[in-house]
Amino acid sequence: MKQLKLAYTTLLAKHGMGAALFIAIAVTLWVVVFITLPQLSMLNYSFRFNLPVDQLGTEADHYTLEQYRSFFFNADGSFNTLDITILIRTLIAALIVTVIDVLICYPIAYILAHGAKGVAARLMVIGLIIPYWINEILRAFAFRVLFGSTGVVNTWGMQMGLWDAPVDFIRADVALYCGLAYAYILLMVFPMYNAIEALDHTQVEAARDMGSPLWRVHWRVVLPMAKPGIVSGATMVFMLTAGALAAPQILGGPSSLWFTQLIYQWFNESSNWPRGSAYAVVLLVTCISFVLLMMRVFKVSVGEIGK
Amino acid sequence: MNRHTLFGGAYALAFFSFLFGPLVIMATTAFNSSRFPRVAPWECFTTGWFGELFGNARLMEGLMNSVIIGVGVVALAVPIGLAGALALSELPAKLRSMLYTVLILPILIPGVVLGISTIVLWGQITRGTGAGFLYNGYFLTIVGQITFVSAYAMLVFIARLQRFDATQTEAALDLGATPGQAFRKILLPFMAPAIGSAAFITLLASFENYNTTVFTVLSESTFTTALASKVRHGTDPSLSALAVIIITLTLVGALTNEAYQRRKEAESGGRASRSPLYANPVTRALTHPGIVFAILVTVIGGISYAGSQYDSSVCEAAVLQEKLDRQEELRAEQRARIEAQEAEQQSTLPKSNSAFGGAFGGLGGGTPAPEAPAAPKPESPSAFGGAFGGITAPKPEE
Numbered sequence: 001m002k003q004l005k006l007a008y009t010t011l012l013a014k015h016g017m018g019a020a021l022f023i024a025i026a027v028t029l030w031v032v033v034f035i036t037l038p039q040l041s042m043l044n045y046s047f048r049f050n051l052p053v054d055q056l057g058t059e060a061d062h063y064t065l066e067q068y069r070s071f072f073f074n075a076d077g078s079f080n081t082l083d084i085t086i087l088i089r090t091l092i093a094a095l096i097v098t099v100i101d102v103l104i105c106y107p108i109a110y111i112l113a114h115g116a117k118g119v120a121a122r123l124m125v126i127g128l129i130i131p132y133w134i135n136e137i138l139r140a141f142a143f144r145v146l147f148g149s150t151g152v153v154n155t156w157g158m159q160m161g162l163w164d165a166p167v168d169f170i171r172a173d174v175a176l177y178c179g180l181a182y183a184y185i186l187l188m189v190f191p192m193y194n195a196i197e198a199l200d201h202t203q204v205e206a207a208r209d210m211g212s213p214l215w216r217v218h219w220r221v222v223l224p225m226a227k228p229g230i231v232s233g234a235t236m237v238f239m240l241t242a243g244a245l246a247a248p249q250i251l252g253g254p255s256s257l258w259f260t261q262l263i264y265q266w267f268n269e270s271s272n273w274p275r276g277s278a279y280a281v282v283l284l285v286t287c288i289s290f291v292l293l294m295m296r297v298f299k300v301s302v303g304e305i306g307k
Numbered sequence: 308m309n310r311h312t313l314f315g316g317a318y319a320l321a322f323f324s325f326l327f328g329p330l331v332i333m334a335t336t337a338f339n340s341s342r343f344p345r346v347a348p349w350e351c352f353t354t355g356w357f358g359e360l361f362g363n364a365r366l367m368e369g370l371m372n373s374v375i376i377g378v379g380v381v382a383l384a385v386p387i388g389l390a391g392a393l394a395l396s397e398l399p400a401k402l403r404s405m406l407y408t409v410l411i412l413p414i415l416i417p418g419v420v421l422g423i424s425t426i427v428l429w430g431q432i433t434r435g436t437g438a439g440f441l442y443n444g445y446f447l448t449i450v451g452q453i454t455f456v457s458a459y460a461m462l463v464f465i466a467r468l469q470r471f472d473a474t475q476t477e478a479a480l481d482l483g484a485t486p487g488q489a490f491r492k493i494l495l496p497f498m499a500p501a502i503g504s505a506a507f508i509t510l511l512a513s514f515e516n517y518n519t520t521v522f523t524v525l526s527e528s529t530f531t532t533a534l535a536s537k538v539r540h541g542t543d544p545s546l547s548a549l550a551v552i553i554i555t556l557t558l559v560g561a562l563t564n565e566a567y568q569r570r571k572e573a574e575s576g577g578r579a580s581r582s583p584l585y586a587n588p589v590t591r592a593l594t595h596p597g598i599v600f601a602i603l604v605t606v607i608g609g610i611s612y613a614g615s616q617y618d619s620s621v622c623e624a625a626v627l628q629e630k631l632d633r634q635e636e637l638r639a640e641q642r643a644r645i646e647a648q649e650a651e652q653q654s655t656l657p658k659s660n661s662a663f664g665g666a667f668g669g670l671g672g673g674t675p676a677p678e679a680p681a682a683p684k685p686e687s688p689s690a691f692g693g694a695f696g697g698i699t700a701p702k703p704e705e
Contacts, residue, residue, distance in 0.1 A: 003398070003399055003402050004402070006399075007394070007397050007398045007399070007402070010397045011393070011394070011397050012486070013486060014397070014476065014486055014489075014490075015393070015486050015487070015489070015490040015494070016485060016486035016487030016488075016489075016490055017486075017487065018487055018490075019393075019486075019487065019490045022386070022390060023390040023393050023394050024394075025390075026386060026387045026389075026390035026391070027387075027390050027391055027394045027406075029387070030387050030390075030391060030410070030453075030454075030457060031406075031409060031410070034413075034450065034453055034454040034457075035409065035410075035412065035413060035454060037428055038421070038424030038425050038427070038428040038454070039420075039424050041424060041427050041428035041431055042420070042423055042424035042427045042428070045427045045431075104322065104325075107315070107318050107322075108318070108319065108322050111315045111318070111319055115312070115315045116319075122565070124319065124323075126561050126565065127323050127326065127327070128326070129561070130554075130557055130558070130561060131326050131327070131330060133511065133553070133557045134330065134550065134553055134554060134557065135514075135515055135531060135534065135553060136515055136517055136531070137517060137531055137534045137535045137538055138333070138534070138546065138549065138550045138553065139329070139330075140538070141333065141538050141542065141546055141547075141550070142329040142330055142332070142333035142550070143329055144538070144542065145329075145332060145333050145336055145344045145345065145542075145547070146328075146329050146332055146333075148343075148345070150343065150345050150347075151345065152332050152345075152346055152347070155345075155346070155347045182325070182326075182329070185326070235415065236414070236415065239415045239416075239417065240417075242417065243416070243417020243418055243419055243420070243518065244518070245418070245419055245517065245518045245521065246517045246518065246535055249535065249539055250535070250538050250539060260417065260419045260518070263419055263423070264419070264521075267423065267522065268522075273427065276423060277423060277427060280417075280419060280420045280423045280424075283417060283419070283420065284416060284417065284420050287417065288415075291415075
């Protein structure tokens, strides 16, 4: 509190009354009204029953663990394997997508930082950004066109004789994984690029001169430097993939639900807001703990994300 | 070393094929007259899907809503992001990293969670105060989006602030400016380019967002949510036409921006006179960003006009005719097969009432014919005919 006051006086002295007040009010509004209160309100809601409007505030309206219980257990007391499996599968899929993105983006980030020069580098940056400007829905749609039963992949595959009958890539979730990996490539490349670019290229050359093979140069020299970038990018990709809704809705197979789709169903199809809130809290807590765990494992702090 | 460059080039090529391949294929399907978005089989070159796109009332209404919401989000998120960046720059290290974590969190929180928490909070506020006017799709979407869009704006401002030379402000203060004057005359003008790019990024983020908006928009719809529901409930190539439009706009923007950046760099670096491109008055004028933009717009305008005049109905009629012919052919084949089957049955079952079976078989083959032009599916008449054939054949045995 004292420090906040101190910071405010510094702002006052530096930028004047108007600016300091504006900064203080805007940041408070953002932190309290837009970030904190909604989350608390959702948490509060997740501990309540789903009641009709006229029963709100009556005796029936008290705190309960019912919504969370129904996530873990069925009505008959057995484990709710259906929903728990969906959550675990979502996390594993998000992890797979993240790993794919790390693998395909690392060489590009390295080439961009140390290989490409002048026009080529500029073209590459523009080429990376342009797909990101296309609407998320349309990007998913593009993969549906690509992987549909009469899509390009099936047509070419059959023409080349790789397979005889059209393969259902949508049902096999291939389209979904590709679409998700595609969607967040930019978020992986740029943090990596920023980290790798800080590496002095003479270090790579020195290692090469000493006779180190290429893989060891990357393992011992480039990767340690890229680590904060990789973790930062991986965190963003993982969180966005686990929280994706549009791509699973458009590209997901009929038999595999994403956890966000479950939340969506509780809200929009079953109109059970407390249940939906509880599921949202479960998703949020699981994702954040997973990311924090990973950061502990790789020894990176939260402050490095987004840089 | 050369081998590595080659490998790097090949990898980059593969990588960018993955980035652009799906977009190119999707864009191509916009010009195929096939009702399902696909490249092969190619039927006719058509521009009709663009007309169908503009005729989609729900998308156009969503576009209007998106513009309203986008303006609201930019107007609020940019100042909030600026305030966040400035606040961070003055806080002591420990508090700073704490606030940074809190402010950056909305980018990482799943959009679904942000949307839910927003409608839950404002729903409760509405019930508590009776302020029903707050509970509408526009307001909730703006509030929900600001939560994380402001963080994007903040990141842009932080990057710009890192290059700010604080001694400028000190000099202004020493020379007798009030802190307020120094803020308005030194810091804000320095931040101006960042304000522009922050506004652009926030507008784009607001426009594109689906996960949060699909909850907060309630019964209204934005462009993106309307698009998503269209994709989910059956696809047609008018979406590819939309992609063509967006890709074109993006390319125009990127090329104009590139021309602008190049020129600025060349001029500020003092290389303008040395570079042959900028020394020659003709090429110098041609590479001016305004001219580049004008040329691109003219070319695209011309192509669009030519495209709107193009009539693919002759070709489409030809393709339809071809399909009908093919169908007729299949039906003839079918009939021949049924007759052959009957002939076989007649020979194996000599006691059966052959005249009866023959009449039914003839009917079975003949009845679908009048409906055929409406349903150009080669499989359906054959299945129908097959069923009839199957029914008629055993009957005489009774």
